[in-house]
Amino acid sequence: MAGLESKLPVVPGVKNHVLEACHHVVKALRASDNNLDPNLTKLLSDLESHLSTLEIVDTKVVEEDTRFSEIKKRFKKAKKIILAWEQNQSMIFEAGVSIADQFFQALHDVQTLLLGFTALPIRTNKKEKDVYNQAAVVLDIAMFRLEKELCDVLNQYKQHVQPQYLSVSSRGKDIIYDESFVSLDDVVVEATDDQQILGSNNVVLLDPLVIPHIKAIAKAMFACDYGQAFREAFITVRRDALDEYMSTTLEMERYSCVDVLGMQWEDLNCEMRKWTKVLKIVTQVYLASEKQLCDKILGDFEPSSAACFVEISKDTVLSLLAFGEAVSLRSCQPEMLERFLGMYEVSAELLLDVDNLFGDETGSFLRMAFHELAKTLADRTVATFLKFKNAIASDESTRAFSGGGIHHLTRYVMNYLKLLPEYKDALNTLLENIQVDDSIPEKTGQDILPSTFSPMARHLRSIVTALESTLERKAQLYAGEPLKYIFLMNNCHYMVQKVKTSELRHFFGDEWIRKHIASYQHNVTNYERATWSSVLSLLKENNKDSVSTLRERCRLFCVAFDDVYKNQTRWSVPDPELRDDLHISTSVKVVQSYRGFLARNAAKIGEKHVRYTCEDIESLLLDLFECLPSPRSLRTSRRR
Numbered sequence: 001m002a003g004l005e006s007k008l009p010v011v012p013g014v015k016n017h018v019l020e021a022c023h024h025v026v027k028a029l030r031a032s033d034n035n036l037d038p039n040l041t042k043l044l045s046d047l048e049s050h051l052s053t054l055e056i057v058d059t060k061v062v063e064e065d066t067r068f069s070e071i072k073k074r075f076k077k078a079k080k081i082i083l084a085w086e087q088n089q090s091m092i093f094e095a096g097v098s099i100a101d102q103f104f105q106a107l108h109d110v111q112t113l114l115l116g117f118t119a120l121p122i123r124t125n126k127k128e129k130d131v132y133n134q135a136a137v138v139l140d141i142a143m144f145r146l147e148k149e150l151c152d153v154l155n156q157y158k159q160h161v162q163p164q165y166l167s168v169s170s171r172g173k174d175i176i177y178d179e180s181f182v183s184l185d186d187v188v189v190e191a192t193d194d195q196q197i198l199g200s201n202n203v204v205l206l207d208p209l210v211i212p213h214i215k216a217i218a219k220a221m222f223a224c225d226y227g228q229a230f231r232e233a234f235i236t237v238r239r240d241a242l243d244e245y246m247s248t249t250l251e252m253e254r255y256s257c258v259d260v261l262g263m264q265w266e267d268l269n270c271e272m273r274k275w276t277k278v279l280k281i282v283t284q285v286y287l288a289s290e291k292q293l294c295d296k297i298l299g300d301f302e303p304s305s306a307a308c309f310v311e312i313s314k315d316t317v318l319s320l321l322a323f324g325e326a327v328s329l330r331s332c333q334p335e336m337l338e339r340f341l342g343m344y345e346v347s348a349e350l351l352l353d354v355d356n357l358f359g360d361e362t363g364s365f366l367r368m369a370f371h372e373l374a375k376t377l378a379d380r381t382v383a384t385f386l387k388f389k390n391a392i393a394s395d396e397s398t399r400a401f402s403g404g405g406i407h408h409l410t411r412y413v414m415n416y417l418k419l420l421p422e423y424k425d426a427l428n429t430l431l432e433n434i435q436v437d438d439s440i441p442e443k444t445g446q447d448i449l450p451s452t453f454s455p456m457a458r459h460l461r462s463i464v465t466a467l468e469s470t471l472e473r474k475a476q477l478y479a480g481e482p483l484k485y486i487f488l489m490n491n492c493h494y495m496v497q498k499v500k501t502s503e504l505r506h507f508f509g510d511e512w513i514r515k516h517i518a519s520y521q522h523n524v525t526n527y528e529r530a531t532w533s534s535v536l537s538l539l540k541e542n543n544k545d546s547v548s549t550l551r552e553r554c555r556l557f558c559v560a561f562d563d564v565y566k567n568q569t570r571w572s573v574p575d576p577e578l579r580d581d582l583h584i585s586t587s588v589k590v591v592q593s594y595r596g597f598l599a600r601n602a603a604k605i606g607e608k609h610v611r612y613t614c615e616d617i618e619s620l621l622l623d624l625f626e627c628l629p630s631p632r633s634l635r636t637s638r639r640r
Contacts, residue, residue, distance in 0.1 A: 078106035260326035400477035405572030421503035457507035489523035572627035
């Protein structure tokens with residue numbers, strides 16, 4: 001039997017007619033003699049079985065040759081399609097859907113061929129090896145071409161986002177602190193409404209028409225184990241787009257810690273203002289839209305979507321956070337309070353957005369860094385607020401404020417306080433556990449607003465109380481009582497007006513306003529008493545006064561009036577309404593007393609001894625408190 005097997009080897013490609021002839025011989029031998037030797041019978045059975053095996057092997061080889069021929073034919077077709085795009089620099093997307101589908105189908109055929117070879121044992125057939133190696137090369141070419149296609153489409157079809165917000169680079173007129181509180185007037189820039197800063201929270205970063213094409217690229221590259229190449233290309237292009245948006249559209253530069261610490265306040269103020277707007281736009285608008293884009297394209301390939309989004313975002317986010325950290329390292333100056341409030345408020349407001357954007361483990365380091373910055377800004381804001389109050393309380397002067405007008409400190413403080421209601425939620429949160437003395441006991445009733453006794457309200461009233469104490473000390477520097485009362489009247493009236501005509505009214509309350517109206521009116525009374533009581537006392541005559549005595553009284557009154565006029569025309573009552581009220585009040589007392597004196601004694605005194613008529617006095621009183629640089633010459637009285 002062994003000899004027979006050696007004579008009948010299994011040779012691929014044995015012709016069918018030879019096998020049929022062998023079968024015929026075996027059948028003939030069986031039919032020739034029914035009493036065959038058992039050994040011969042077994043030999044014929046083995047031969048017949050071996051012939052059947054030869055038939056099966058030959059059939060399989062023929063089938064495999066046919067299938068390989070078909071595979072090779074399809075591969076050549078796919079190879080031709082893919083290689084045609086190797087040198088073609090135009091985008092497959094722009095060739096149309098049918099051409100793109102043709103490319104992806106060709107790629108699928110190559111991938112299927114490679115997978116088929118991979119699933120089979122390693123063959124020694126040279127033709128099969130050649131096809132396998134060619135397919136591997138073509139696959140690499142296709143992947144490189146798709147990577148280029150991805151970058152080209154992402155760059156060519158990105159959308160240039162222009163949010164509807166006020167220019168973040170504009171410079172406004174801000175409160176600037178120095179040791180004398182002099183760098184301020186009443187014109188300040190109000191905080192910008194977020195509705196003006198932000199447009200729609202849903203913006204299109206990439207033309208929707210190319211999304212299916214990019215998803216097809218992702219599907220093909222991930223299926224071919226080129227997912228990492230897709231991710232790297234996608235991240236690079238989208239990160240560059242974000243960098244361009246930051247630098248070109250938002251005009252936000254990246255600063256080192258050294259740069260921030262060395263900035264002049266004017267420049268830093270502008271950058272802090274810009275930062276609050278940019279952080280909100282980037283977080284709520286751009287990054288939210290970027291995450292949606294990543295989910296649309298890579299949502300089927302998690303965790304690639306989250307990982308790519310973090311890689312795209314992290315440099316920009318960390319740069320913004322680094323600026324906030326660097327600013328918080330600067331010393332707490334009062335002028336930084338509003339900027340710190342704005343930065344803290346925005347960072348605290350965005351915490352929920354950040355948690356949603358970077359909710360998974362991949363982005364946890366950004367989420368934690370953001371929360372840490374919000375805490376740091378909270379601490380710096382409170383420290384700056386308290387330093388602001390201490391600076392007011394400790395402000396000292398060695399000379400009286402010229403003219404008794406509104407002190408720079410008063411303007412500074414009240415204009416600053418006017419800005420703070422914009423940040424009431426943030427301040428109420430930050431100041432909730434900081435105790436402070438309040439001049440107004442808490443009351444309840446329909447006319448009492450809850451905001452009047454909020455943590456912020458108590459602290460604002462405490463700041464103004466500190467301001468009043470400082471102004472009282474400054475008032476003591478005046479040599480004369482009248483100017484001291486004018487100074488206190490001016491500053492108290494200014495505080496009341498700032499409270500009444502702004503959102504501060506809801507925090508200070510009507511009782512505070514009534515109390516301080518009474519306070520400056522009391523100063524008016526004190527001024528009139530200190531200035532005019534001694535002057536008007538000269539007009540008090542009795543029936544025993546001689547003509548010479550009456551003439552002397554009239555002369556002394558005019559001399560005293562001249563002295564008041566020369567001094568008080570250099571004094572200042574800046575508020576026109578308050579100045580008019582003071583003129584009227586003074587005129588009623590002075591002119592009425594003078595008119596009565598003349599009515600009773602003019603005949604005795606004689607016209608030539610009366611220097612001023614009542615009309616002269618009334619007119620001259622209108623010149624008081626005009627803050628003239630030098631004494632005004634008294635006008636010649638009009639003679640009757």
